[in-house]
Amino acid sequence: MRARSFLLGGQTLALGLMVAFLVVPASALLLHAYGADTLPYVYLVVAVAGVLVSWTMRRAQARLSLAALAVAVLASYAALVAAGYLVLVLADADWVTFPLVVLFPLAIPVGFVLVGTQAGRLLDVREMKEHFPRIVGGFSVGFAVGGLLGAALVKVVLGVEELLLVDLLAAGAFIALVVATARRYPDQLRTRPVAAPPTPRSVGSTRRIPVSTFLLAIFAYQLLSAGVTQLFDYIVWNRAAAHYSDAGDLAHFQGLYGAAINIVSILFVVLLAGRLLRRWGVRLGLATNPGIAVVTLVVGTLVGWSAGVAGFTFLLLACAQQIGDIATTDGMTRTAMNTTYQALPPDERLRAQTLAEAAGVPLALGLVGGLLLLFQALDLDVLAVEVVTLVLAVVWLALAFVVYGEYGTGLRDLVLHRAWEPTVLQVDEAGLDAVQRLLDSGDARDIEVGLDALAASHSPAFAAQVASLLAEETPAGVRASAARATLLTDAAGRTEVSRQLLEDRDPGVRATVSAACVDEAGPLGVRAREVWSSLVCHDDPDVAGHALRAAAATPSPYFVPYLVEAAERSIPEAPMAQALTAHAEHLGPAVRTVLVDHDGSRRVRDRLVRAVTAAPGRAEPVAVDVATALHDQRIRAARAHAALRHLDESPRLDPLRRALLDDLTELADETTALLSLATGQRGLALAVRALHADDSSERALAHETLEVTVGRAQATWVIGLVQPDGGPVDGEVEPVDDWLVDLVHDPDEVWQEPWLRVCALYAAPTVAGDRAAELARPYVDDPDPAVAETARWVLDAAPA
Amino acid sequence: MTGLQLLCDAHPVLLTVERVALLRRVELFSRTPDRVLAALAASLNEVTFFEGDVLMREGALEDWLFVVVEGEVEVTRSDRHVTLGPGSVVGELAVLDPQPRSATVTALTQVLAFRLRREAFQQAVETQPEISMGVITELVRRLREPREIPTV
Numbered sequence: 001m002r003a004r005s006f007l008l009g010g011q012t013l014a015l016g017l018m019v020a021f022l023v024v025p026a027s028a029l030l031l032h033a034y035g036a037d038t039l040p041y042v043y044l045v046v047a048v049a050g051v052l053v054s055w056t057m058r059r060a061q062a063r064l065s066l067a068a069l070a071v072a073v074l075a076s077y078a079a080l081v082a083a084g085y086l087v088l089v090l091a092d093a094d095w096v097t098f099p100l101v102v103l104f105p106l107a108i109p110v111g112f113v114l115v116g117t118q119a120g121r122l123l124d125v126r127e128m129k130e131h132f133p134r135i136v137g138g139f140s141v142g143f144a145v146g147g148l149l150g151a152a153l154v155k156v157v158l159g160v161e162e163l164l165l166v167d168l169l170a171a172g173a174f175i176a177l178v179v180a181t182a183r184r185y186p187d188q189l190r191t192r193p194v195a196a197p198p199t200p201r202s203v204g205s206t207r208r209i210p211v212s213t214f215l216l217a218i219f220a221y222q223l224l225s226a227g228v229t230q231l232f233d234y235i236v237w238n239r240a241a242a243h244y245s246d247a248g249d250l251a252h253f254q255g256l257y258g259a260a261i262n263i264v265s266i267l268f269v270v271l272l273a274g275r276l277l278r279r280w281g282v283r284l285g286l287a288t289n290p291g292i293a294v295v296t297l298v299v300g301t302l303v304g305w306s307a308g309v310a311g312f313t314f315l316l317l318a319c320a321q322q323i324g325d326i327a328t329t330d331g332m333t334r335t336a337m338n339t340t341y342q343a344l345p346p347d348e349r350l351r352a353q354t355l356a357e358a359a360g361v362p363l364a365l366g367l368v369g370g371l372l373l374l375f376q377a378l379d380l381d382v383l384a385v386e387v388v389t390l391v392l393a394v395v396w397l398a399l400a401f402v403v404y405g406e407y408g409t410g411l412r413d414l415v416l417h418r419a420w421e422p423t424v425l426q427v428d429e430a431g432l433d434a435v436q437r438l439l440d441s442g443d444a445r446d447i448e449v450g451l452d453a454l455a456a457s458h459s460p461a462f463a464a465q466v467a468s469l470l471a472e473e474t475p476a477g478v479r480a481s482a483a484r485a486t487l488l489t490d491a492a493g494r495t496e497v498s499r500q501l502l503e504d505r506d507p508g509v510r511a512t513v514s515a516a517c518v519d520e521a522g523p524l525g526v527r528a529r530e531v532w533s534s535l536v537c538h539d540d541p542d543v544a545g546h547a548l549r550a551a552a553a554t555p556s557p558y559f560v561p562y563l564v565e566a567a568e569r570s571i572p573e574a575p576m577a578q579a580l581t582a583h584a585e586h587l588g589p590a591v592r593t594v595l596v597d598h599d600g601s602r603r604v605r606d607r608l609v610r611a612v613t614a615a616p617g618r619a620e621p622v623a624v625d626v627a628t629a630l631h632d633q634r635i636r637a638a639r640a641h642a643a644l645r646h647l648d649e650s651p652r653l654d655p656l657r658r659a660l661l662d663d664l665t666e667l668a669d670e671t672t673a674l675l676s677l678a679t680g681q682r683g684l685a686l687a688v689r690a691l692h693a694d695d696s697s698e699r700a701l702a703h704e705t706l707e708v709t710v711g712r713a714q715a716t717w718v719i720g721l722v723q724p725d726g727g728p729v730d731g732e733v734e735p736v737d738d739w740l741v742d743l744v745h746d747p748d749e750v751w752q753e754p755w756l757r758v759c760a761l762y763a764a765p766t767v768a769g770d771r772a773a774e775l776a777r778p779y780v781d782d783p784d785p786a787v788a789e790t791a792r793w794v795l796d797a798a799p800a
Numbered sequence: 801m802t803g804l805q806l807l808c809d810a811h812p813v814l815l816t817v818e819r820v821a822l823l824r825r826v827e828l829f830s831r832t833p834d835r836v837l838a839a840l841a842a843s844l845n846e847v848t849f850f851e852g853d854v855l856m857r858e859g860a861l862e863d864w865l866f867v868v869v870e871g872e873v874e875v876t877r878s879d880r881h882v883t884l885g886p887g888s889v890v891g892e893l894a895v896l897d898p899q900p901r902s903a904t905v906t907a908l909t910q911v912l913a914f915r916l917r918r919e920a921f922q923q924a925v926e927t928q929p930e931i932s933m934g935v936i937t938e939l940v941r942r943l944r945e946p947r948e949i950p951t952v
Contacts, residue, residue: 572926610929655817655834658824662833755835762817786816786838793815 004122005131007181008115009138014174015111016142019104021167022081024150025160026100033094040376043230043369045102050362053106057113057354066121066350067182067189070114071175077107078171085164100164109226109361111174112139116338116357117350118181121188124700125342129277129285132335137269140330144262146170214406215352218340221286221403222356224396225333226364228293231389232322234372238382239315257319265327273331281712283404285336289328290397296321297390304383340403342701343410408708415687415705439465448481480508480546484553487516495524502531508546511535515550518558529558536562545575552578557586564590567607568600577614580607584615588677595670596629598752605670612673613685626710629674630721633667636750637721640664643739652766656743656759663756664724671721679709688722740767744775754784761790765797773798816841819914822869825887828938832930840931843920849907856891858904863918865891871911877903895921896935 030038060069080103087096119132150163182189236257244253277285300317307313337357341349375384431453438450447469454465469482483501487494498520501513510531517528536547536559544566551559552575563579564587580587591608594600600608640660647653647660668688676684687709690702706722707715743751743760751757761779764772776794779787814822819841823829829837847866849855855866855873868888875882875890884890890905895918924931 570923570927573929573932574926577929655821658834662835665833753835755838758817758838759834762815785842789815790817 001127001131003184005135007177007184008119008122008135010177011115011118011174011181012111012135012138013142014170014177015108015115016139016144017146017170018077018111018142018167018174019107020143020146021150021163021170022100022107023104024147024154025163025167026084026097026104028160029088029094030097030101033097038098039234040369040372042098042101043105043365043372045098046105046362047364047366047369048362049102050106050109050365051359053110053362054354054359057110058351061350061354063192065182065190065192066117067178068192070118070178073110073114074171074175074178077103078168078175081164081167081171085161085168088161088164105365106362109357112136112334113353113357114178116334116341117353118178118189119338120341120349120353122181122185124697125339125704126700128339128342129282129335130274132338133269133273133277133331136330136334137266140262140265140269142170144259144266147258147262212406214343214403214410215356217399217403217406218337218352219356219360221396221399222337222360223364223367224392224399225289225329226361227368228290228389228393228396229322229325229329230365230368231385231392232293232318232325234368235318235382235385235389236315236322238385239309239318242310243312243315260319261323261326264323265330268327269331273335277332277335279712281707282336282339282407283401283712285332285339286400286404287397289325289333290393290400292324292328293321293393294390294397296324297386297393301383301386301390304386309382309386340407342704343407343414345414404708408705411701411705411708412687415690415702439469444478444481447478451481451485454485479504479506480512480550483509483512484516484550487513495520498524498528502527507535507538507543511543511546511550512553515547515556515559516554519556532559533562536566541569541571544569544571548575548579552582555582557583559583560586560590564604564608567604573607576607577610580611581615584612587612591673591677592629595674596632598632598749602753606666609666609669609673612676613669626675626678626714626718629678630671630718632750633671633674633721634717635748637664637667639739639742639750640667643743646739646767647763650766653763656756656763659753659756659759661724663751663753668722668724671718675706675710675718675722684709691719691723740764741775745778754782754787758784758786758790761787761794764794770798814846819844823867823914826867826889827887827941828889828892829931829934831934831937832928836928836930839928840916840920840924844914844916847913847915849911849913851907851909853907853911855905855907855911855913856901856903858902859900861898861900862891863894863898864915865889865895865921866905867914867916869912869914871913872908873911874906874908875903876906883908894918 030042057069057073060072064072081100084096084100087093115135119128119135123131150166153163153166154160240253240257276288296317300314300321303317304314338353341353344352371388372385435450435453438446439454441447441450451466451469466482466485469478470486483504486497486501498513498517501509502517502524504510504513514528514532514535517524518532519525520528532547532550536544536551538544538547548563548566548571551563559579560583563576563583567576567580587608590600591612594605594608640663644657644660647657672685672688684706687702687705690698691706693699693702703719706719710718740760740763742748743756744764746752746757757779761772761776764775768775772794776791776798779791780795782788782791816838820834820837823837823841823844824832824834829840844867846869849871856862858877866889868884868886868890870886872883872885873888873890875884891901893899894901895916898918925935926932
């Protein structure tokens with residue numbers, strides 16, 4: 001981590017030096033030659049140039065490795081500066097300062113894209129939050145040092161133009177650091193992008209980024225961030241120019257103010273930013289900058305409104321606004337945005353970041369330039385700029401929450417995405433022979449696959465095939481598959497065929513047809529519901545299994561209460577699990593009843609938890625507060641960990657130790673199910689599993705996903721709950737006086753598990769000595785035979 | 801003295817909790833929570849064999865498996881002999897797929913074993929996914945290491 005921070009921090013330091021040694025000579029020469037009125041035109045040119053740079057970089061990304069791209073961009077920058085210097089010195093052409101000033105606002109976002117994308121490949125999402133603020137801090141240090149050094153060099157040694165030569169040295173240092181970083185991490189930085197296979201959309205066009213709400217929100221956030229920053233800049237220089245009429249006074253103010261901005265920025269980055277981001281996460285990282293902007297703009301607007309904008313107070317407030325903005329941009333916004341990009345698929349990150357930053361920032365400057373020209377035309381003063389900036393900052397703050405919400409969704413999509421989604425088997429003419437072999441195989445499972453494939457193929461042979469398979473002599477399982485296939489395709493005759501098949505002698509056929517028709521209106525639906533409900537309630541588990549398998553194949557909310565009831569019975573697990581998983585979307589209330597209200601048997605609880613955690617996709621969240629829902633699980637986990645701490649290596653304590661560890665594992669599953677319920681993210685089990693992934697970036701992503709899903713305040717103990725081997729969950733849960741009494745008698749009904757009582761009783765003579773008999777006596781006639789047997793054993797073993 | 805011996809010596813008839821502790825040491829059930837194994841433990845028979853006794857004979861049609869709790873047994877097939885100790889399972893193929901025994905198993909010492917019948921085992925596998933997973937995992941392991949443990 002140290003080497004990566006050092007190399008990336010070195011790059012931002014070089015970037016800071018580079019832009020400082022560009023802006024000081026270029027802006028001084030431009031303002032000297034053409035005055036401040038040219039600045040809005042600079043902004044407009046920056047907008048056009050920025051879009052061109054972004055487009056060029058995106059095209060280059062498809063062909064170059066990240067390291068090669070960075071070197072190419074920086075070498076181009078150095079070539080432009082060198083050419084500008086030569087034109088300036090040899091031809092004495094002042095106009096060249098205009099493109100050099102345009103280069104300044106382009107260089108900052110492009111430089112941060114280059115550093116940020118390298119960081120995205122070298123740091124995981126949690127390392128990013130912790131270390132990126134300090135990496136960004138290098139820029140402030142470089143800028144401050146460059147500014148002070150530039151001023152000193154101009155006075156003592158060099159002419160203004162010669163500062164551009166120092167700028168070339170800084171650019172060379174940046175390139176050297178990029179090369180050194182790439183040599184150290186070749187897999188991440190020197191790998192060339194793999195060409196995407198041609199798709200109908202991509203053929204004949206450049207690779208496009210899928211436009212999503214997330215990407216649009218990021219782009220708009222970035223646009224407003226850059227726009228507000230530029231407006232702050234304008235307000236300060238407008239007021240400073242008005243306040244200091246003497247050029248020497250203005251230069252003195254410029255030097256002190258520039259130093260103040262960078263010192264505050266460095267202090268904020270070093271002392272606060274990392275801690276704030278670690279403690280409060282990306283949401284604060286995105287909201288701090290616009291939040292502070294809104295607060296300072298409200299104060300500035302009120303002061304400007306009441307006391308006027310001509311006084312020194314307004315100038316001070318304008319400076320405070322910009323200092324707050326620059327410090328939080330460097331310390332929070334850049335890191336939060338870089339972290340946010342991690343929620344995009346890896347192959348989209350660089351392109352999205354280039355689009356949002358390298359194009360968004362210049363575009364914002366262009367818009368600001370246009371706006372300022374409009375204000376000049378309308379003869380509006382700086383207070384109008386202040387009010388408009390306040391409005392933009394409010395929108396920017398609202399966008400911060402939109403981006404954060406989309407970030408959570410993006411993370412979950414990334415972590416919960418399944419590598420393979422089942423799809424309907426498509427059969428062409430050539431595949432029909434293979435399907436025919438499946439249908440002729442005699443194996444019910446092969447025939448079912450064959451029928452599914454045939455139904456999808458719309459083959460004219462299908463109807464005849466199915467009719468022959470529905471014949472009386474066909475094996476039972478095959479007839480059920482044939483019945484399902486008939487209903488899938490025979491739309492016209494469906495009602496009549498269904499009526500007949502509902503009375504079929506084969507329960508598998510009746511189950512298939514009735515399950516497919518339970519939502520039908522009229523007599524067919526009534527009969528279908530009668531048939532299916534009688535089958536699922538049948539005493540024979542095999543018959544009930546047919547009904548469950550059929551319900552799994554054609555899910556309907558109608559089945560849910562029956563499924564929950566069936567989960568209580570001793571029915572084969574496979575069809576039960578299939579049916580429950582297929583209806584996971586509707587199981588929320590039932591899961592809440594068994595896990596939160598504790599109304600339901602162990603078997604039902606286990607089956608529902610397994611179904612909810614196994615099902616992928618999203619669902620409407622059930623109105624349940626995570627902290628309330630997990631209250632009992634939290635207490636149970638804390639008490640289990642407390643009890644485990646009292647158990648030594650004695651063999652007689654082994655069963656209790658294992659039972660407590662098993663309980664913690666079940667708690668982890670229950671917690672995952674409840675989280676799925678509360679958040680509507682049913683695939684959260686994948687994120688929980690990823691907490692144990694070998695790949696550290698995958699672990700960090702899973703951690704971040706859970707943190708974003710449940711909120712930072714609850715994330716620590718929730719993540720402790722879903723990791724049974726993760727150690728104690730929470731120090732806030734009140735400890736019990738006697739952990740053994742708690743396990744045996746369960747006075748608070750926390751455990752509700754006879755097996756834990758058995759193990760606690762078995763451990764009692766070892767742990768409690770003579771007190772064991774007293775603990776065991778109430779249970780000698782317990783209805784649970786294992787409890788009663790163990791209690792009697794304790795009494796038999798006790799001294800007379 | 802091992803924990804296993806301590807448990808077995810202490811009680812002529814083992815408690816459910818002790819049977820579960822022994823079952824958990826069997827690879828086939830090592831992934832199954834104890835509370836789930838408790839139901840299975842209730843359907844076990846404790847059987848004692850003396851040195852030289854035959855636990856099962858090649859070709860016999862039987863529908864139970866043995867879990868060796870204490871002592872050693874020898875599994876004899878035409879191609880090899882293997883000695884197995886506490887925690888081993890013999891005869892598991894008969895409860896998964898009833899066929900004549902593929903090997904003879906003889907007690908090399910006094911042996912305490914659990915006998916588990918096919919019906920109880922099948923019910924447990926059908927209703928307890930944890931047991932099914934344990935069985936699948938163990939069978940896969942044996943497929944990967946076919947020469948290590950002979951199945952009977």
